[in-house]
Amino acid sequence: MKQLPIADTFERIADLLELKGANPFRIRAYRRAALNLRSLTEPIEAVAQRGALREIPGIGEDLALKAQEIIETGRLQYLDELTRKIPPGLADLLSIAGVGPKTAKLLYDRFRVKSVAQLANLVKAGKLRTLPGFREKKEENILRGIRLLKTGQGQMPLAEALALSEEVLKRLKGCREIERICVAGSLRRRKETIRDLDLLIASTHPARVMEWFVKLPLAAQIQARGLTKSSIRTAQGVQVDLRVVEPDSYGAALVYFTGSKEHNIAIRGLANRMGLTVNEYGVFKIKGGRKVAGREEEDVYRALGLAWIPPELREDAGETDAARNGKLPKLVERKDLKGDFHIHSDWSDGHHPIEEVARAARARGHQYMVLSDHSRSLRIAGGLSVPELFKEREEVRRLNKRLAPFRILMGAEVDILPDGRLDYPDEVLQKLDCVIAAVHSSFRQSKAVMTRRVIRALRSPYVSILAHPTTRLRGVRDPVEWDFEEVIRAACQGPTALEINCASQRMDLNDLEARRAQEAGAMLVLSTDTHSLDQLQGIETGLSIARRAWVSKRVLLNTLEPGPLMAWIAGKRRRNAAPG
Numbered sequence: 001m002k003q004l005p006i007a008d009t010f011e012r013i014a015d016l017l018e019l020k021g022a023n024p025f026r027i028r029a030y031r032r033a034a035l036n037l038r039s040l041t042e043p044i045e046a047v048a049q050r051g052a053l054r055e056i057p058g059i060g061e062d063l064a065l066k067a068q069e070i071i072e073t074g075r076l077q078y079l080d081e082l083t084r085k086i087p088p089g090l091a092d093l094l095s096i097a098g099v100g101p102k103t104a105k106l107l108y109d110r111f112r113v114k115s116v117a118q119l120a121n122l123v124k125a126g127k128l129r130t131l132p133g134f135r136e137k138k139e140e141n142i143l144r145g146i147r148l149l150k151t152g153q154g155q156m157p158l159a160e161a162l163a164l165s166e167e168v169l170k171r172l173k174g175c176r177e178i179e180r181i182c183v184a185g186s187l188r189r190r191k192e193t194i195r196d197l198d199l200l201i202a203s204t205h206p207a208r209v210m211e212w213f214v215k216l217p218l219a220a221q222i223q224a225r226g227l228t229k230s231s232i233r234t235a236q237g238v239q240v241d242l243r244v245v246e247p248d249s250y251g252a253a254l255v256y257f258t259g260s261k262e263h264n265i266a267i268r269g270l271a272n273r274m275g276l277t278v279n280e281y282g283v284f285k286i287k288g289g290r291k292v293a294g295r296e297e298e299d300v301y302r303a304l305g306l307a308w309i310p311p312e313l314r315e316d317a318g319e320t321d322a323a324r325n326g327k328l329p330k331l332v333e334r335k336d337l338k339g340d341f342h343i344h345s346d347w348s349d350g351h352h353p354i355e356e357v358a359r360a361a362r363a364r365g366h367q368y369m370v371l372s373d374h375s376r377s378l379r380i381a382g383g384l385s386v387p388e389l390f391k392e393r394e395e396v397r398r399l400n401k402r403l404a405p406f407r408i409l410m411g412a413e414v415d416i417l418p419d420g421r422l423d424y425p426d427e428v429l430q431k432l433d434c435v436i437a438a439v440h441s442s443f444r445q446s447k448a449v450m451t452r453r454v455i456r457a458l459r460s461p462y463v464s465i466l467a468h469p470t471t472r473l474r475g476v477r478d479p480v481e482w483d484f485e486e487v488i489r490a491a492c493q494g495p496t497a498l499e500i501n502c503a504s505q506r507m508d509l510n511d512l513e514a515r516r517a518q519e520a521g522a523m524l525v526l527s528t529d530t531h532s533l534d535q536l537q538g539i540e541t542g543l544s545i546a547r548r549a550w551v552s553k554r555v556l557l558n559t560l561e562p563g564p565l566m567a568w569i570a571g572k573r574r575r576n577a578a579p580g
Contacts, residue, residue: 003044004534006070007037009079010063015094016082018101019108033058037067038532039351045071074218075235089114096145098138106131120146144478155193156238157474157504159541162187165197167218168240175212177205179247184257188311190544192507193474196239200257206244213242249281251296256280262316263309270304270320278304312547331547337558339368339565340539342413342436342467342499342527347392348373349381351532354392355399358408360533368407368562370527371396372436375414375423384412386428393431407562409433413467418442420456422463429462434569436499436527438467439480447481454482455490461576464569465525465557466491468501468508476505484513488520494572497523497557500549502542503535514549524549525557 014030017023036058037044047053048071053064070076083091093104096116107113110131111122123143128134156164165183172181178201182188185198203209210230214222223231223239231241245253256264256279264278271278275286282294283303293299298308306323310331313319322328340361344350350357354371361369373392374383384392389412396410411434415423422429422437429435437457445453457463469487470479491498498517501508506529509517514524526542528535546556553559560568 003037003040007034010034015101033063087114098141098145159504161194177203177208188258190312199242201244202247202250209244249294252282252294253280255300263314266316266320329550329552336553339366341370342372343369343530362406370409370411370434372411372413377415377423416457420453434464435462436465436467437463439471450480451483458490458496461573465497467499468506470508474505492521497525499527500542500545502538503529511545511548
């Protein structure tokens with residue numbers, strides 16, 4: 001839904017206006033509009049189509065026109081003009097975690113800082129300590145933010161890349177000369193972040209396809225144009241590469257351009273040992289050059305004596321051996337998921353009433369959801385006191401009668417305090433259907449202390465899930481230091497499920513960590529960590545992580561129906577409850 005990039009644009013405008021020292025009321029208007037757009041439950045395209053943009057709270061005539069421009073063109077001229085009025089490079093400072101508009105303006109006014117590199121040099125020279133409020137810790141945070149920025153530079157989160165690819169595919173499908181079309185590259189493998197989009201098309205009229213492609217409305221710049229390959233760049237700076245092949249080579253090209261490079265090397269080596277050669281045009285006999293496969297991916301793998309390998313597994317991580325020996329896992333699929341976990345409402349920091357979220361979850365085909373508003377210590381997120389929590393539980397009971405057979409499981413996202421205690425006492429926790437424990441503070445504890453802290457929480461009979469286990473925020477915060485193997489061991493003993501948090505900024509656990517956890521015998525769970533309704537679709541991103549981690553149905557809590565799920569939770573409570 002386009003309201004999210006529009007909200008991001010309005011936030012960016014607010015930041016730039018603050019850099020310029022603009023009217024505070026004007027700045028707040030953009031921030032309020034952005035907040036309301038994130039809470040919008042209906043696609044903004046539909047709102048615009050019926051001429052109702054100004055009915056959105058905080059969206060007057062001026063902002064409605066700007067939103068309409070973004071919907072129609074994918075960009076906003078006012079933002080381009082505003083950016084040009086800011087000293088070159090200064091706006092880039094806002095991309096650094098911990099550097100807001102006020103800090104960026106102060107740095108510019110005092111040192112004329114206009115680039116990330118210049119700021120890094122000033123920090124290393126210790127020159128920022130002359131500024132009010134700047135101490136050694138502030139400098140460390142800025143350097144950490146710069147490093148995180150460089151790590152993720154030029155990368156799109158998977159969810160963002162998927163949305164862009166859907167837009168491109170939708171527009172390309174209007175070209176009649178296209179016989180088959182598919183995304184390829186790292187996006188098809190569903191990697192966590194994506195640099196460029198790769199598309200593959202089968203057609204006997206490549207020139208017509210190329211003409212259509214380079215004239216797409218989202219093509220801000222044509223990077224290259226050829227007979228079978230062209231590249232464009234969107235207004236957001238994303239490169240989209242397109243290749244066109246003959247229909248008889250489509251399967252082989254899809255294998256080749258999906259990758260990974262390491263996977264392709266592995267299957268080429270296997271082919272050579274069989275007297276074959278594999279390239280983007282097909283599978284051929286080395287002697288005589290006869291083509292034996294190429295039209296379908298399955299044919300390519302079959303010619304090599306392999307079962308078809310799901311794209312998510314093509315990382316040369318044991319998949320070719322598994323495919324040859326009939327040991328590929330039966331990966332979890334969307335139809336296997338019965339429920340969604342870790343969902344917030346407007347009782348804490350969510351944007352919507354419980355019933356509205358529940359109905360949206362039910363509309364996505366779920367049988368249940370786990371409501372998990374924040375516990376009392378997280379005041380910044382509207383954490384609930386014990387009386388508020390019990391009042392919310394009564395509301396859930398009323399809603400369950402109305403929404404049956406759909407079920408809201410009453411839970412809470414309970415803070416793991418710095419010493420490992422939980423934010424609610426046991427007599428409160430035992431009254432909840434599902435307890436999700438999470439670290440939200442004291443992130444820089446030593447490895448030994450953090451490990452003991454988390455394991456103490458996992459040993460509670462009432463904790464069913466450890467949320468966003470490493471606590472990382474992409475581009476903002478590094479993972480905590482802990483002994484991963486010790487935590488997994490404790491999770492297996494519980495048992496406590498480890499979360500694959502689907503939020504695009506988290507994706508925590510990632511695919512490698514989730515695979516290690518599964519191989520050690522741990523249970524896993526996909527959680528959208530929903531705060532606004534659009535985030536419910538994050539379950540698809542989480543599913544991609546699970547599939548890349550070789551996850552099967554048997555280790556994923558989401559595949560359980562409500563009855564078996566509650567039995568699993570009760571089993572831990574029964575086995576670990578204190579005597580008497």
